[in-house]
Amino acid sequence: MNNPENKTTDFGFKTIPTEEKVTHVAHVFDSVASKYDLMNDLMSAGIHRLWKRVTIERSGAKSGHKVLDIAGGTGDLTRKFSRIVGPTGQVVLADINSSMLKVGRDKLINQGIVDNVSYVQANAECLPFSDHSFDIITIAFGLRNVTDKQAALNSMLRVLKPGGRLLILEFSKTQNAALTQIYDVYSFNILPKIGKLVAQDEDSYRYLAESIRMHPDQETLIEMMQDAGFIYCRYENMTRGVVALHTGIKP
């Protein structure tokens, strides 16, 4: 968690100076970018695609909409939004990490998705867009890597149009004690080994597992969204709370 007094924050289970977190996270994603999609499929047995599909379905996206996909990484959500908003809409894929952005851009271009997608390297805490720019903002499995989550939520509110919708898809806290134990064993024992085997990077995947544990739980994130100014904030647990989809509306 952030500690403004000591100017420290969490990086997984470690505590590091706040200003260093961005660099640490950048190194993690520079390392995993090339195998990111494969690792996602292996770690979640492909279920991450269903979580993202539900996010699309809850977004209310339609033809002509302008969508911002923050921490969009390798473009899973951007690809689907691009088809829904059509030639009269636009999707901006934003990511703080240039390696992930490059992988995402190459992947989408290879799939022929070029017309209505643009790419921006941006920090979620200070988004470089005008006020009231977007109908929909999504951030999937990215908020837990942001240093100052409240600042990011404030920035998202600013760039959303009034009535626009924010969707946060993120790992969260399970409610079932038995499942939590199984999840912990999987996250801290099996997942890093998969990372070592497939991506030759055990430490990055250990960080990813630790960062999930340090992320706010469902109710805390609701409060943060309300503090930022979002209304009609709600969350939907998926896979027994392993993942939660938070939504909020800009008044």
Place this chain on the structure above:
Amino acid sequence: MPNPLFSSAVLTSLETGVNLLIRSHPNSLQSLSDLNGKCIQFSLVDFQHKITLYFHAERIDLYNQDDAHANLIITGSLRDFLRLLQSRHPSEVLFGQGISLTGDIELAEQFSLWLKSFPVQWQHWFAQVAGEDLTQTLARIANQPVDQFQRWKQNSTATCSEYLQEEIRLIPANAEVIKFADDVDQLRDATERLEARIAIVHSRLQASISKQSSSSDMPFKKASSTRNTESE
């Protein structure tokens, strides 16, 4: 409402299957371009569920969306939609025969034409994608509610009529009604015959009375004519 992940998994499989099928039928792929950029929503009334189709140049995306802004909304039961897939003449099912349309009707006709480019039974192509076992299970599930309803309807009708007839005798049995109707018909026939006979007898009687009265008048006339002659 079904579990969102489960329905997303089903829809993902369906989407993959449909797009594989489209790519394997060049005619379908070509005619898909007519629907490019359009959005059709299917509202399944028996499941209170909506599926939205987004048509692109070379594929279709499927989503579970309640709030999609569709160009066309097609509402019906699962059975109606399966009939639509099986029918060689989709217009027999699509227009006013169990399925209702809201929105761009011209798009409905384009969609109907595009469906005609799939000359296969839905079970056949679904079996190619998902296997025979799953297809048979799905077909059984699709027909099960209808079959169950029909059996329930038959049972309910039989039970109800038996109760009304045998238990509380509120209404007669069918055989009794038929016999009664026959008796009424016979009585009507007999009545008509009787009326006819009465009419004949009446007319004869009238004729007889007329004849008698005319013959009894004749002697008086003779006597009066004789008296008149004598007086002169």
